[in-house]
Amino acid sequence: xxxxxxxxxxxxxxxxxxxxxxxxxxxxxxxxxxxxxxxxxxxxxxxxxxxxxxxxxxxxxxxxxxxxxxxxxxxxxxxxxxxxxxxxxxxxxxxxxxxxxxxxxxxxxxxxxxxxxxxxxxxxxxxxxxxxxxxxxxxxxxxxxxxxxxxxxxxxxxxxxxxxxxxxxxxxxxxxxxxx
Ligand SMILES: [Zn+2]
Numbered sequence: 001x002x003x004x005x006x007x008x009x010x011x012x013x014x015x016x017x018x019x020x021x022x023x024x025x026x027x028x029x030x031x032x033x034x035x036x037x038x039x040x041x042x043x044x045x046x047x048x049x050x051x052x053x054x055x056x057x058x059x060x061x062x063x064x065x066x067x068x069x070x071x072x073x074x075x076x077x078x079x080x081x082x083x084x085x086x087x088x089x090x091x092x093x094x095x096x097x098x099x100x101x102x103x104x105x106x107x108x109x110x111x112x113x114x115x116x117x118x119x120x121x122x123x124x125x126x127x128x129x130x131x132x133x134x135x136x137x138x139x140x141x142x143x144x145x146x147x148x149x150x151x152x153x154x155x156x157x158x159x160x161x162x163x164x165x166x167x168x169x170x171x172x173x174x175x176x177x178x179x180x
Contacts, residue, residue, distance in 0.1 A: 048116060
């Protein structure tokens with residue numbers, strides 16, 4: 001299994017992992033930096049394009065709010081605070097219940113970035129309902145916070161990669177404990 005397959009979330013949930021990973025922390029590059037770049041990213045995933053810098057900035061702010069929720073999924077951030085930060089995005093991102101192939105589905109009703117955010121909210125809603133959302137996490141190393149889907153048997157994977165983050169972070173935590 002390749003690293004990418006190991007990290008991928010099931011179905012549409014993977015769009016959230018891809019969204020968070022459009023920015024490589026701590027200092028970029030950011031694939032959503034301009035409306036043109038953000039629109040390419042959206043179109044490649046069947047989402048409507050963003051129309052201006054304002055919309056682009058809102059999508060980036062939504063991305064960081066999602067990152068905090070995924071950091072909370074890893075036990076590194078207060079969950080209620082992370083979810084509360086998502087709240088201001090929802091009034092402008094309406095969803096309707098549609099029927100598709102004999103089953104109800106949530107569908108975005110707005111346009112532009114509102115429709116993009118609504119579609120991503122629908123994915124969050126479905127994943128929470130299906131119990132898969134908790135395994136979508138942001139790496140425990142605070143300067144990294146790269147998103148991955150935890151496919152481990154006991155659901156205890158804490159780092160994007162043991163080689164780049166896990167070992168270094170473990171050593172740091174050990175040193176901090178020894179000093180304390
Ligand atoms: Zn990491």
